[in-house]
Amino acid sequence: MKTKSNRIEDIIEYIYKELKNKYQDNEIKSFVNILFEHFAQLNSAHIMAFPQETINESSLLEIVLATQELKKHKPIQQIIGKVDFLNISLEVNENVLIPRPETEELCQTIIQENQEKNLDIMDLCSGSGCISLSLAKNIAQSKIVGVDISTEALSVARRNNEVLGLDVEYIEANILEDFNVDKEFDIIVSNPPYVMNKEKEQMEKNVLDYEPHLALFVEDENPLIFYKAIEKFAKNHLRSSGKIYLEINESLAKETIALFSSEEYSYQIVKDLFQKDRFIFLQKK
Numbered sequence: 001m002k003t004k005s006n007r008i009e010d011i012i013e014y015i016y017k018e019l020k021n022k023y024q025d026n027e028i029k030s031f032v033n034i035l036f037e038h039f040a041q042l043n044s045a046h047i048m049a050f051p052q053e054t055i056n057e058s059s060l061l062e063i064v065l066a067t068q069e070l071k072k073h074k075p076i077q078q079i080i081g082k083v084d085f086l087n088i089s090l091e092v093n094e095n096v097l098i099p100r101p102e103t104e105e106l107c108q109t110i111i112q113e114n115q116e117k118n119l120d121i122m123d124l125c126s127g128s129g130c131i132s133l134s135l136a137k138n139i140a141q142s143k144i145v146g147v148d149i150s151t152e153a154l155s156v157a158r159r160n161n162e163v164l165g166l167d168v169e170y171i172e173a174n175i176l177e178d179f180n181v182d183k184e185f186d187i188i189v190s191n192p193p194y195v196m197n198k199e200k201e202q203m204e205k206n207v208l209d210y211e212p213h214l215a216l217f218v219e220d221e222n223p224l225i226f227y228k229a230i231e232k233f234a235k236n237h238l239r240s241s242g243k244i245y246l247e248i249n250e251s252l253a254k255e256t257i258a259l260f261s262s263e264e265y266s267y268q269i270v271k272d273l274f275q276k277d278r279f280i281f282l283q284k285k
């Protein structure tokens with residue numbers, strides 16, 4: 001199917017017709033705004049005010065191609081190649097998890113609770129760099145290291161670091177193997193893979209088909225494998241009174257907390273904006 005013309009109103013009609021069986025109206029409305037903004041540099045107020053205006057052929061082609069990708073459930077963030085996260089904009093692609101609002105909440109809390117100077121912070125499983133880079137941007141003079149196993153994800157994080165003019169150090173390593181850095185940290189933060197394979201069937205097609213499974217899934221038999229590695233890392237690398245901030249599987253809060261000795265740590269389980277047990281915050285005694 002084609003658009004009737006290059007007029008904004010005809011393109012909007014085309015987008016709605018193509019996507020109506022795949023998405024809710026409010027989602028399509030948001031896609032319309034994002035597509036016009038990104039590919040034609042026209043904001044939502046402009047497209048509402050001037051529906052009979054035309055856009056050029058190349059912008060039209062990009063919007064049509066993007067609409068076809070949306071029809072196949074490709075995430076809009078991958079189509080436009082970027083995402084806003086707190087007060088920074090990040091490049092994303094198929095090699096990184098698209099940062100989630102819950103992770104934004106986590107970073108917001110860390111920023112609010114830690115405005116001291118010269119903090120050493122470790123971000124385990126750093127992906128696009130959303131956690132490490134937003135902390136670097138918002139906690140002055142922090143020295144941050146990010147670690148990930150994926151060369152491709154690290155390339156994205158390093159490009160984001162450069163574009164934002166920040167100074168995060170990224171290391172390629174498997175945190176499940178004997179991973180070591182010659183340094184201690186005031187804060188260890190991690191949003192590791194935590195979705196069990198058996199939870200796959202409840203997941204949306206756009207996540208399953210387009211986001212890296214390496215970033216998402218853990219074996220049903222050992223779902224806390226990453227948290228065990230984080231606990232081990234913290235034993236040797238967290239300063240006294242240091243803090244650990246973890247994003248977790250909402251169905252495994254008690255099991256996750258049980259990995260950390262209550263003699264060594266005080267802790268709290270914290271709910272996310274959807275009222276799910278999503279975070280564990282610990283402090284070394």
Ligand SMILES: C[S@@+](CC[C@H](N)C(=O)[O-])C[C@H]1O[C@@H](n2cnc3c(N)ncnc32)[C@H](O)[C@@H]1O
Binds near residue numbers: 124129130153173174
């Ligand atoms: C849930 S994603 C989180 C990414 C990012 N921190 C965020 O919050 O959006 C988990 C990340 O862990 C990385 N990862 C998977 N296995 C790993 C391992 N064994 N060692 C280090 N990183 C690993 C993946 O490449 C992915 O980037």
